[in-house]
Amino acid sequence: GNSVTQMEGPVTLSEEAFLTINCTYTATGYPSLFWYVQYPGEGLQLLLKATKADDKGSNKGFEATYRKETTSFHLEKGSVQVSDSAVYFCALEGSQGNLIFGKGTKLSVKP
Amino acid sequence: SAVISQKPSRDICQRGTSLTIQCQVDSQVTMMFWYRQQPGQSLTLIATANQGSEATYESGFVIDKFPISRPNLTFSTLTVSNMSPEDSSIYLCSGTIGGGYEQFFGPGTRLTVL
Numbered sequence: 001g002n003s004v005t006q007m008e009g010p011v012t013l014s015e016e017a018f019l020t021i022n023c024t025y026t027a028t029g030y031p032s033l034f035w036y037v038q039y040p041g042e043g044l045q046l047l048l049k050a051t052k053a054d055d056k057g058s059n060k061g062f063e064a065t066y067r068k069e070t071t072s073f074h075l076e077k078g079s080v081q082v083s084d085s086a087v088y089f090c091a092l093e094g095s096q097g098n099l100i101f102g103k104g105t106k107l108s109v110k111p
Numbered sequence: 112s113a114v115i116s117q118k119p120s121r122d123i124c125q126r127g128t129s130l131t132i133q134c135q136v137d138s139q140v141t142m143m144f145w146y147r148q149q150p151g152q153s154l155t156l157i158a159t160a161n162q163g164s165e166a167t168y169e170s171g172f173v174i175d176k177f178p179i180s181r182p183n184l185t186f187s188t189l190t191v192s193n194m195s196p197e198d199s200s201i202y203l204c205s206g207t208i209g210g211g212y213e214q215f216f217g218p219g220t221r222l223t224v225l
Contacts, residue, residue: 032212043115044154044203044216051212089153096159096167097142097207099214103153 002027006090006102013080013109021075021105023064023090032093033057033066033073036101039086047075047088080109113138113208115217123223124194131190132202132220139184140206144214145177148201160187160204194224 007022025033035047035057048057050066050073057064062077073090090102114137124130134143143160158166158179166179181187191198201221205214 034212036216043218044205046213049212093212094156096156098144098156098159099154099205100156101153 002031002092002094002100004090004092004100004102007105008103009087009105009107011105011107013107015082015109015111016079017109019075019077019080019084019107021088021090021107023073023075023102025071025073025090025092027071027092030068033064034091034093034099035062035064035073035075036089036091036099037086038089038104044089080107082109082111085109112213113140113206113215115204115206115215117202117204117217117220119220120218121221121223123225125225126195128194129190129192130194130222131188132204132222134187134189134204134217136185136206136215138208140208140215141184141210142207143181143187144205145179145187145189146203146205148203148219150199154203157189157202160189191222194222196224198222199224 003026032051034049037047048059050057053068055066064075087104089104091099118133145157146154148154157172158168160181178190201219203219205216
């Protein structure tokens with residue numbers, strides 16, 4: 001069945017460092033792909049999405065490109081801030097409109 | 112967008128009892144889902160809450176254990192029945208609006224079963 005494999009955390013970076021969180025998927029067809037973020041003490045919220053191959057989702061300086069050749073949707077940011085500290089979840093759209101999540105990657109950014 | 116609230120936000124329950132979690136949305140949502148997030152794990156779909164009909168459960172989840180109601184387009188409940196410590200998790204509801212892709216999530220209910 002469809003599944004998402006996400007880079008294990010935790011990831012600790014210094015402020016202004018470059019971030020990559022790897023995400024690969026297994027799916028039938030070409031489902032929409034998402035990154036969700038969960039800030040400390042808050043609920044899950046959508047960070048960015050891509051609905052078809054070669055689409056690039058972007059938001060708040062984060063980017064991810066839907067790569068069907070490598071079945072990947074890696075999250076990147078050129079310069080992280082302390083406020084980016086959160087848990088990041090890669091997800092794909094399931095057959096019922098639900099989401100199939102990766103295990104989550106905890107990011108800590110130190111000043 | 113949609114704002115989703117859940118009650119209770121957390122609870123500590125005894126083995127063998129049941130707890131009903133409420134999910135309220137501030138606008139009409141097309142699809143509603145219930146997820147479970149066990150400690151250190153990802154979110155797993157329990158069921159799709161269908162308005163006015165029985166929920167659609169994922170493999171490994173059954174109606175007797177997790178009965179779900181959805182009487183209208185803005186409200187749903189999930190009951191965790193005959194609880195055991197293995198049911199200790201965060202339970203989240205979510206919804207989509209129209210044909211949109213974005214799912215809006217509630218803040219979750221943190222359940223501890225002793």
